[in-house]
Amino acid sequence: MTAESMKNRVCVVTGGNAGIGKAIVQTLAAQGAQVVLVSRDKARGETAVQDIRQSISNAHIDLVVGDLGTIAATHQLAQSLLDRYPAIHVLINNAGVWPTKKQLNTDGLEQSFMVNHLAPFMLNRLLLDRLKASAPARIVNVSAGLYVNGRVDLSKTPYGHDFHPIRTYANTKLCNLLCLPLEATQMAGSGVTLNAVHPGVINTNLGIMRGPLGWLMKLIKRGWGTPEQGAIAPVWLATAPELATTHGQYFNEKEATPLAEIAQDTELAQQLWQLSEQLIKSA
Numbered sequence: 668m669t670a671e672s673m674k675n676r677v678c679v680v681t682g683g684n685a686g687i688g689k690a691i692v693q694t695l696a697a698q699g700a701q702v703v704l705v706s707r708d709k710a711r712g713e714t715a716v717q718d719i720r721q722s723i724s725n726a727h728i729d730l731v732v733g734d735l736g737t738i739a740a741t742h743q744l745a746q747s748l749l750d751r752y753p754a755i756h757v758l759i760n761n762a763g764v765w766p767t768k769k770q771l772n773t774d775g776l777e778q779s780f781m782v783n784h785l786a787p788f789m790l791n792r793l794l795l796d797r798l799k800a801s802a803p804a805r806i807v808n809v810s811a812g813l814y815v816n817g818r819v820d821l822s823k824t825p826y827g828h829d830f831h832p833i834r835t836y837a838n839t840k841l842c843n844l845l846c847l848p849l850e851a852t853q854m855a856g857s858g859v860t861l862n863a864v865h866p867g868v869i870n871t872n873l874g875i876m877r878g879p880l881g882w883l884m885k886l887i888k889r890g891w892g893t894p895e896q897g898a899i900a901p902v903w904l905a906t907a908p909e910l911a912t913t914h915g916q917y918f919n920e921k922e923a924t925p926l927a928e929i930a931q932d933t934e935l936a937q938q939l940w941q942l943s944e945q946l947i948k949s950a
């Protein structure tokens with residue numbers, strides 16, 4: 668879309684206060700969109716909004732404080748968005764965590780399963796009617812190429828029974844991608860498109876940032892892409908006119924890429940879908 672046509676389009680970006688999300692907010696704001704920066708922390712969100720306004724004086728950015736760490740908090744965030752925005756044109760599910768230690772939330776779910784899989788799964792459902800009513804609308808799930816290393820076991824993964832500091836992140840991103848074809852089928856013809864994207868290997872706060880290994884990672888990460896580079900493909904998917912009808916696809920940066928076989932296990936996807944629905948209902 669041109670800068671002109673992004674005007675008045677309401678674009679919700681989760682995890683908008685840092686890293687790739689903040690760069691996505693900045694890019695969309697520069698294009699004239701009304702951007703809703705979702706941050707779990709008010710102060711970090713306010714700082715990000717101020718930073719962006721310093722470079723784009725007329726930026727139209729709202730801060731919405733919302734946590735994706737539990738089922739109840741995700742419901743609450745969706746309700747805040749529905750209460751505040753009569754139209755939502757773009758939802759970018761960007762927030763993500765790479766936990767190095769097993770941590771369960773109050774639902775008994777492993778935190779990255781919640782933030783990386785269940786929260787976007789929930790937001791896509793809870794905001795769908797509003798997106799449909801605002802169509803044409805787009806959802807972009809920020810995924811990760813590391814999903815290919817995932818091995819999801821539904822009796823273990825959601826609850827952290829198979830926690831591993833590297834594989835767990837991959838597992839949760841695989842969970843999200845397993846549901847992509849089913850979610851896309853459900854949305855087909857609704858005027859809302861859904862695609863997923865690996866944004867590149869980007870120097871952000873993600874992953875190990877503390878202790879001696881944290882310092883080593885910081886050094887290694889200096890050679891990685893910038894958050895602005897990481898924002899390019901997600902923003903393109905959310906705005907490019909040539910992608911108006913592109914739906915249900917996975918992109919490695921800007922390249923449409925078939926999902927690896929491991930993400931095409933339709934039986935596992937159905938089971939995960941049902942489990943995700945049960946978890947949401949029973950919370």
Ligand SMILES: NC(=O)c1ccc[n+]([C@@H]2O[C@H](COP(=O)([O-])OP(=O)(O)OC[C@H]3O[C@@H](n4cnc5c(N)ncnc54)[C@H](OP(=O)(O)O)[C@@H]3O)[C@@H](O)[C@H]2O)c1
Nearest residue numbers: 682686687707734735736761762763811868869871872873
């Ligand atoms: N960096 C890479 O190389 C890379 C590669 C592939 C995919 N990705 C994906 O890109 C996305 C953005 O990551 P990033 O690299 O920009 O990492 P980041 O700098 O750590 O940013 C992650 C964002 O998610 C937010 N977040 C984490 N837990 C949350 C929760 N419970 N509720 C609400 N927000 C929460 C963070 O908030 P706080 O600031 O409050 O923690 C932060 O705003 C993630 O989905 C990640 O998996 C990144």
